[in-house]
Amino acid sequence: MNDTFEILSQARAWRLEGRAVAIATVVATWNSSPRQVGAKLAVDDRGHMSGSVSGGCVEGAVVEAALEVMQSRTPRQLEFGVADADAFAVGLACGGRVRIFVEALE
Amino acid sequence: MKLTLLDQALDLAAGSIPVALATELSSGRQALVTATLQDGDLGLAPGDIADIRARLLEGGGSGMFELSAGAVFLEIWSPALRLLIVGAVHIAQTLVPLARAASYRVTIIDPRGAFASRERFPDVEIIPEWPDDAIPALAPDRRTALVVLSHDPKIDDPALIAALASDAFYIGALGSRRSHASRRERMLASGLSPAAIDRIHGPVGLAIGAQSPAEIAIAILAEITAVLRGGALAGRSGWYPDGRDG
CATH class of the missing domain: 3.40.50.720 (NAD(P)-binding Rossmann-like Domain)
Structure with missing residues (x-):
């Protein structure tokens, strides 16, 4: 769990420096997904990342969503999986499906 | 997530106190629950708080959790x-x-x-x-x-x-x-x-x-x-x- 605290401490430090920050959390997984439920990725308004929500395959799309959430301040849920054909779904290289919650740190 | 709630959660965790964080995914409202305290902008019924505390005591993992008013994402932060x-x-x-x-x-x-x-x-x-x-x-x-x-x-x-x-x-x-x-x-x-x-x-x-x-x-x-x-x-x-x- 230290992992989580390190990521959240980083998010807090960014926020205290005056940067906008969003936090993405894996809230559900199906089949084999690279990170377990609870895994986190913090993103600042320059696109800096701390932590991870996958093995690296969906982080790019999550950062984009995080930047939007920083602006809108409305939380979002994202879903990724190999079967997804829509433009936003990057697809997990390992198969499996993952749902990710993205919220702003206010 | 509110910075004040994050501060509180990180302080508790630094003191090796188990923390549960419930998030309503549609609104982003959150409640922080420990064995002795409860805070945040997500209101919880007394029965919900008791259920969350029971889960905290078990040292259960994180996941979706049914409350009286609907499902929340419940994270359990165990001490290091x-x-x-x-x-x-x-x-x-x-x-x-x-x-x-x-x-x-x-x-x-x-x-x-x-x-x-x-x-x-x-x-x-x-x-x-x-x-x-x-x-x-x-x-x-x-x-x-x-x-x-x-x-x-x-x-x-x-x-x-x-x-x-x-x-x-x-x-x-x-x-x-x-x-x-x-x-x-x-x-x-x-x-x-x-x-x-x-x-x-x-x-x-x-x-x-x-x-x-x-x-x-x-x-x-x-x-x-x-x-x-x-x-x-x-x-x-x-x-x-x-x-x-x-």
Whole structure:
């Protein structure tokens, strides 16, 4: 769990420096997904990342969503999986499906 | 998430207090719950708080959780894992950074100042006392692993006896199969039951053919991980043909 605290401490430090920050959390997984439920990725308004929500395959799309959430301040849920054909779904290289919650740190 | 709630959660976690964080995914509203307090902008019914506290007590994992008003995402933040290393030996110098990378809080116990020096172990907690004093004071719990590495029965044996009186989830002892067999004899003679002694993983670590101190540290952390996570190699370290591991 230290992992989580390190990521959240980083998010807090960014926020205290005056940067906008969003936090993405894996809230559900199906089949084999690279990170377990609870895994986190913090993103600042320059696109800096701390932590991870996958093995690296969906982080790019999550950062984009995080930047939007920083602006809108409305939380979002994202879903990724190999079967997804829509433009936003990057697809997990390992198969499996993952749902990710993205919220702003206010 | 509100910064004030995050501050509060991080403070509690730093004090080793288990924290539950409930998030309503549609709105982002959140409630923080511990055994004694509750805060946040998500209102909870008394029955919900009781359910969340029960889950917290079990040390359950994170996931979707049904409350009276609908489902929330419930995260359980358990206090950090701990690793107590008895014997400030060469293997420990690699085991400390490895265990930290895997999120363990590490403490070294060794009454011998020449080993447990700041030069050899900068920035790690060192307790320069005999293990039979130090270990009960540290109160190893179900999130604590302990390894004895000193190779000196005067240090290792009392450490193991103290560890066996605790709930530590992993107890390992460095030494060959032969030295572990004689350790068993000594511990039986001191009145410990065979079942208690069976909790000791010896030789310590998974049998991966480790030779250097760094490789042995990897084998140790691999076995601790297998036991913690209930992996396929938990209880099958590979040291004994009959499949036991201590």
